[in-house]
Amino acid sequence: MIAPASSAGPRPFFPFSAIIGQERMKLALLLVAIDPGIGGALIRGEKGTAKSTAARALAGLLAAVDAEARLVTLPLNATEEMVAGGLDFSATLRTGERAFQPGVLARAHGGVLYIDEVNLLDDHLVDLILDAAEFGVNIVEREGLSVQHDCRFALIGTMNPEEGALRPQLLDRFGLCVEVASERDPEVRVTLIERREAYERDPGAFARACAEEDAAVAARIARARAACRGLRLSTTLRGYIGELTMSRHVAGHRADLVIARAAIAHAAWQGRAAATVDDVLAVAEMALLHRQREALPPPPPPPRDDNAEEPSARPPDQSPPRDPPPAPMPDQDGAGTAPPPPPGDEAGDSLHAIGETFRVKRIAPVEDRLRRRGSGRRGRTRTSEKQGRYVRSQSCAECRDLALDATLRAAAPHQCRRRADSRVAVVIHREDWREKVREKRIGSFILFVVDASGSMGARGRMVAAKGAVMSLLLDAYQKRDTVAMITFRRREAALALPPTASIDMAGTLLRALPVGGRTPLAAGLAKAYETLSPALRRDPTVRPLVILVSDGKANVGLDGGNGVEDACRLAERLGQDARVRWVVVDTEEPQGVRLRLAHRIALALGADYFHVEDLRATDLVQVAKGQG
């Protein structure tokens, strides 16, 4: 028999009290340990900042406070029946009665569910966890079982935003959110190196040396837990919390509730008899960081209620420094200086730096249920090879990818009857056969068609356009897309970058792309068709996405014809292929007289149309809509 996941080997985890710095992260974890009702914590930050170390160290503390409240780790590759619970094959075999094997959710009940790299978790598991967290009950209806059990847990997740964003629904589910970064103080860094070395030299001895301090923290958590129950917030403070969340344009009421609970937990942790404004301010940023929209007005002044029972210890103008708003996905430093223009270029050409990069709206290719080949994460697809993540099983007549575990579970209840006339332990009939349903995320083929004509050079348009293309490239990188790039200027279009998975090459090319000359838009579109055709022939299941970046001011036709007319005629023809999705990014100056030629092209193509300034995923609400 296999016991539930147990601690592996005698190597102890790095102790909580030995973690240096990262005070806000530690505070968030402590608050969650004191009151799991806060709803857990999300730790975002660059790699190598002790995120996972801290989360796992918390497990040790929790065990010391309450043996029942454990920290259960959910691996990214868990299968559904192991998360929700399913049929216990061995027990069913023995008794002939369907027996329930509790899953990860059952084990996390009353404790903490920990997910490392939570932004990489597959959607089907996210849905399961969200359902359970929403209602506090886990309902299992599978494999002839019908079970439900209580399931309340605090969710702790760690993530590196470079790897992609988190679904807004899941984001909101975390009570608190903290950003971590590396320490800048050399003294702190050196101490950190030394402790790590000491730990790795002898983990056991290191843990023993920290045991007393850890025990003290655990005892303080236990005291705070008990004290929490007796603490209430004054009406004045509740009003203040309301003002605070409203001033931050936070959607919904979850933030208010989280701040209230966290403030009480913080007061209990500080050993105060009542929660104060300081407690609210200490926790507010953690509850608002992932919920507020872009604008960041200063917080309202704390309540000036002279006969309030808790006078503020600190005048309002000394409130703790505010966290910066969540950093946009790509590094803002993208606006680097451009290299000098290549020599020998003809007069009139100019070279523009890459403008500011930003997180782009979600753009997905045509979706379908075709079985595909490939790897990436823009879309999800069922896969026909024995590749991809095994997510669930289904019964099958012809079985090429047998799900042995599911097949055995299907066969188990019938064994008492079948075994009578057989000498093997398990008799499997054809109707028990189950096959694996695998899923993998697929990247797309994205073709950029970029206008590099002289008109793009005016008034920083190319800077903005390059910024937009770079943002799209970064997005493509996170989704493991294949990209190619066509540029058009003067009289012709050229495939500047053949299809490649190396987004870096595309970036280098973009940086060095000069601007100048007339606008052969029709030639650009023709070249796009020329590039797409072989890709579609080679893999008929591919669904390319073409992003045309232009102001639409075509002035060179195909054979000396009219620029705009040629382009529109060609666009109409291209738009008829349903396999290709088109997106037009208009770079025309928003002020002054607008010709809206790019919009005409977009209509002809049947394309999604964005102005370059609308491409930005400005706030969480918009991202959510984009995902709808």
Next chain:
Amino acid sequence: MQNNIYPFAAIVGQERMKLGLILTVINPAISGMLIRGEKGTAKSTAVRALADILPQVEVVRDCPFHLAPVERGAVCRDCARPQCRETDTAARKIAVVELPVGATEDRVVGTLDLEKALREGVKHFEPGLLAAAHRGILYVDEVNLLDDHVVDVLLDSAAMGVNTVEREGISFSHPARFSLVGTMNPEEGELRPQLLDRFGLCVTVEGSRDAAERVEIMERRAAFEADPAAFLSRWAEPSRQLAAAITAAIARYPAVTVAREWLFDIAACCIEVGVDGHRGDIIMLKTAKTLAAYHGRAEVSREDIEEAAQFALPHRVRRQPLQDIAREVRGPRPTAA
């Protein structure tokens, strides 16, 4: 049987790559190395040749999880081979386990033991490649082409040295601490940042630009292919010497000391070049200590620290989006005397 592996000691040039691999072998806590470079630069040859010079470690005899004697415990209670508990220990060459790019997830993390399930009707965990690589080297050729979901699995277990399995009816976890050695050709796409950070060291290799060296490479290769046995016996002594140097360095490593002021140099260097997180600092120190141990010194020198920066930092320097990975990293500036 392994007689047809080209000997590590006979590889011409590529000194940085060879030194990096040796450091990785001496000190598993460095957690491996990424080798970037174009095709045909002896990347894979070098990794496979390691088998030749690997030291031995003590393991529980016949343990499917390659546990060290002190690791016996929770895993053994749930293991399908309870007889291991009674048996003694054995010395074993550390393993180089190759993770093929097309490997399925089941093979990597482990799966339900088919035979036990059908014969005895019980669930048992059949260990996968991660268990096989415990305390050894997990080698991924073309690591940038690895499927996303397999990368996720590697990140999961590399983070804490534990493989947690919640699938196919099995709930199990076992230690999986391995050095990750990967080779890649950057022209075929870059690595995900989280995975990149898991490699302790990073070197970029290029084909030799020295005509004499190129001739030497061709001649040795030809000699090896013409008569492998003779070639191997010719290189037996250099190989033995290298293996002995590695074993000696392993013994020396725990006693290597470092002046505290140089830790400040390391921290200052990492802050200056702009390294994400703290793993760079930690790995840089370990690399410097390992270099000292390999060079037979009891104390880390300034040269060790400068050389360590070359290995530990190129892939950690915070880059502008889409900027190339650094090839050269400036070492720490000398502190004022």
